[in-house]
Amino acid sequence: MVSFITNLINGLSLGSIYAIIAIGYTMVYGIAKMLNFAHGDIIMVGAYIAFTVITTLSLPVGLGILFAVGGCLLFGIAIEKIAYKPLRKAGSPLAVLITAIGVSYFLENMALLIFGSDPKIFSSVVPFQTVAAGPFVIPGTTLISIVVSLILVTALQLFINKTKPGQAMLAVSQDRDAASLMGISVNGTISLTFAIGSAMAGVAGVLLCSAYPSLSPYTGAMPGIKAFVAAVLGGIGSIPGAMIGGLVLGIIEILARTYISSQLSDAIVFSVLIIVLLVKPTGLMGKVIQEKV
Amino acid sequence: MKKRTLTKATKDNFATIAMIVVLYAAVTIAAQAGLINSHLGGLLVPLCVYATMAVSLNLVVGILGELSLGHAGFMCVGAFSAAFFSKVTEASMNTFPRFFLAILVGGIVAGIFGFLIGIPVLRLNGDYLAIVTLAFGEIIKNIMNVLYVGKVGNSIRFSLDSSAAMDMDEMIINGPQGITGTPYDATFTVGFIILLISVIVVLNLVNSRSGRAIMAIRDNRIAAESVGIRVTRYKMLAFTLSAVIAGCAGALYAHNLASLIATPARFGYNMSILFLVFVVLGGIGSTRGSIIAAVILTLIPEVLRFIGDYRMLIYAVIMIVMMIVNWNPKSRAFIEAHNPFRKKEKEVQ
Numbered sequence: 001m002v003s004f005i006t007n008l009i010n011g012l013s014l015g016s017i018y019a020i021i022a023i024g025y026t027m028v029y030g031i032a033k034m035l036n037f038a039h040g041d042i043i044m045v046g047a048y049i050a051f052t053v054i055t056t057l058s059l060p061v062g063l064g065i066l067f068a069v070g071g072c073l074l075f076g077i078a079i080e081k082i083a084y085k086p087l088r089k090a091g092s093p094l095a096v097l098i099t100a101i102g103v104s105y106f107l108e109n110m111a112l113l114i115f116g117s118d119p120k121i122f123s124s125v126v127p128f129q130t131v132a133a134g135p136f137v138i139p140g141t142t143l144i145s146i147v148v149s150l151i152l153v154t155a156l157q158l159f160i161n162k163t164k165p166g167q168a169m170l171a172v173s174q175d176r177d178a179a180s181l182m183g184i185s186v187n188g189t190i191s192l193t194f195a196i197g198s199a200m201a202g203v204a205g206v207l208l209c210s211a212y213p214s215l216s217p218y219t220g221a222m223p224g225i226k227a228f229v230a231a232v233l234g235g236i237g238s239i240p241g242a243m244i245g246g247l248v249l250g251i252i253e254i255l256a257r258t259y260i261s262s263q264l265s266d267a268i269v270f271s272v273l274i275i276v277l278l279v280k281p282t283g284l285m286g287k288v289i290q291e292k293v
Numbered sequence: 294m295k296k297r298t299l300t301k302a303t304k305d306n307f308a309t310i311a312m313i314v315v316l317y318a319a320v321t322i323a324a325q326a327g328l329i330n331s332h333l334g335g336l337l338v339p340l341c342v343y344a345t346m347a348v349s350l351n352l353v354v355g356i357l358g359e360l361s362l363g364h365a366g367f368m369c370v371g372a373f374s375a376a377f378f379s380k381v382t383e384a385s386m387n388t389f390p391r392f393f394l395a396i397l398v399g400g401i402v403a404g405i406f407g408f409l410i411g412i413p414v415l416r417l418n419g420d421y422l423a424i425v426t427l428a429f430g431e432i433i434k435n436i437m438n439v440l441y442v443g444k445v446g447n448s449i450r451f452s453l454d455s456s457a458a459m460d461m462d463e464m465i466i467n468g469p470q471g472i473t474g475t476p477y478d479a480t481f482t483v484g485f486i487i488l489l490i491s492v493i494v495v496l497n498l499v500n501s502r503s504g505r506a507i508m509a510i511r512d513n514r515i516a517a518e519s520v521g522i523r524v525t526r527y528k529m530l531a532f533t534l535s536a537v538i539a540g541c542a543g544a545l546y547a548h549n550l551a552s553l554i555a556t557p558a559r560f561g562y563n564m565s566i567l568f569l570v571f572v573v574l575g576g577i578g579s580t581r582g583s584i585i586a587a588v589i590l591t592l593i594p595e596v597l598r599f600i601g602d603y604r605m606l607i608y609a610v611i612m613i614v615m616m617i618v619n620w621n622p623k624s625r626a627f628i629e630a631h632n633p634f635r636k637k638e639k640e641v642q
Contacts, residue, residue, distance in 0.1 A: 087616065090622065098574065105609035264439060270428035273425070277421055277425055
């Protein structure tokens with residue numbers, strides 16, 4: 001029983017990291033209507049920035065996190081401006097999807113050139129090793145991941161529902177043209193979305209590499225895809241959905257890895273997605289959009 | 294008497310087929326003349342595989358209008374089933390019939406998978422369909438990595454656990470080590486024939502009654518449904534056919550490798566996405582464009598070899614720039630206006 005609950009907590013921790021990434025995916029999808037395949041690689045960029053600042057330059061951990069988040073934020077805005085904005089009126093959503101893949105290749109290969117292909121050992125940013133609570137011994141990173149993701153999601157919900165820029169984001173996601181007629185700067189709002197999403201990916205990168213300390217140029221790819229799955233599982237475009245999707249996915253992955261088969265855990269995660277989508281074709285929290293003739 | 298002329302579509306199809314034949318002839322002559330080094334020669338079969346995959350995916354993405362991100366999965370199924378067939382029959386059959394049957398087996402098994410996966414997948418729409426195909430592709434890759442098939446005497450046994458689970462005399466599919474020692478049957482000529490047949494099949498389909506039904510579904514599903522087109526049936530047709538072609542390409546691929554392993558680099562979503570890049574860059578829906586894009590994008594990293602470590606970075610930049618130049622409305626208008634080769638469309642009275 002104790003080991004089951006420990007696994008559940010580990011799943012919750014991995015799930016909360018997925019949730020942070022998935023929220024970035026879902027926000028960008030909701031507002032720019034594009035699948036940002038480079039989102040996973042932003043995680044890797046964030047982790048490398050933190051690694052450089054903390055380990056290579058031996059600066060304080062706080063500064064490392066700050067630089068990682070800030071760097072990802074700038075990267076996110078720059079990528080949107082350079083690669084995605086020219087294709088916003090391209091007519092085919094596939095065009096920008098392929099460009100996103102190009103950006104993903106670019107980031108991976110840039111990291112490969114700068115840092116080499118050998119995995120770097122990332123030192124955890126969490127100052128305490130473990131926390132004991134009764135019979136449970138919980139790793140510090142696990143606890144921090146869960147707490148940080150809760151804080152981020154709450155802050156994001158407040159931001160979107162209570163502030164003007166947040167309301168503008170909602171408006172743009174519902175109807176871009178109508179929003180621009182109301183005086184909302186669509187370009188500004190999209191930039192803001194990319195900034196927030198990428199900054200969260202930066203946080204996720206630091207957390208992910210604190211929990212799984214091996215850092216390579218391809219570190220972000222698989223968590224990126226898993227988070228994408230989580231976003232779809234929860235209903236793409238919905239922030240609470242992404243949160244729930246991420247947590248569910250993390251828990252299933254850890255439980256499947258422990259109790260069924262470590263090699264088949266990915267297959268099990270993807271099977272769950274397929275089953276959920278077959279029962280509820282728009283995900284757990286997705287809205288059903290009626291097709292009109 | 295009315296003079297019979299070729300329709301525009303027929304001319305276009307002939308142009309595509311002619312292009313492939315000319316390319317094949319040119320490469321063969323160049324090889325005879327010794328102009329192709331061994332490095333480039335090793336790329337010829339993969340080139341055919343990728344071009345065939347582009348044709349296959351173009352059928353789903355361009356003609357059926359559904360985004361599939363799991364096509365490498367079908368290629369994986371085709372590759373493993375064909376290699377399995379070749380390994381089992383290696384001792385008892387000659388090269389030619391064996392390889393022919395192996396390709397057939399690869400195509401049919403992938404087709405069955407395509408059909409079975411299509412039943413649930415094609416109920417979904419848009420991005421949800423895309424993610425489910427991606428999920429299926431990853432599941433196939435994952436299962437191939439834990440599948441052990443071996444011979445015990447004359448019977449064949451399989452396990453998802455480990456090779457030690459049953460004492461097998463000879464392993465055929467050895468989990469993460471995959472299949473080793475598949476006969477090297479794949480040649481450029483066979484690749485060319487597979488590509489040519491796939492192109493002819495797809496082009497014929499597009500210009501048939503079924504093809505028009507499929508494109509009607511792509512352009513407006515509800516309208517197509519309301520005029521009595523059976524949407525599910527035609528979607529299944531296109532999806533299954535595409536899987537069959539992908540399976541044949543996989544069979545070809547498997548017979549060009551010393552060891553067939555379901556690595557992410559070969560059969561993961563990255564590969565599926567690469568095929569999608571061919572289709573989109575070649576112009577969605579254009580079979581000829583897909584093939585050209587597949588050839589160019591496979592050759593670019595080789596051409597860029599002289600810049601060493603920077604080549605994949607430059608490749609990524611080329612990809613982004615090509616997409617923006619091709620698809621940005623302003624740059625498109627600029628190209629249209631300044632293209633000296635632009636065909637002048639005649640006004641039809």
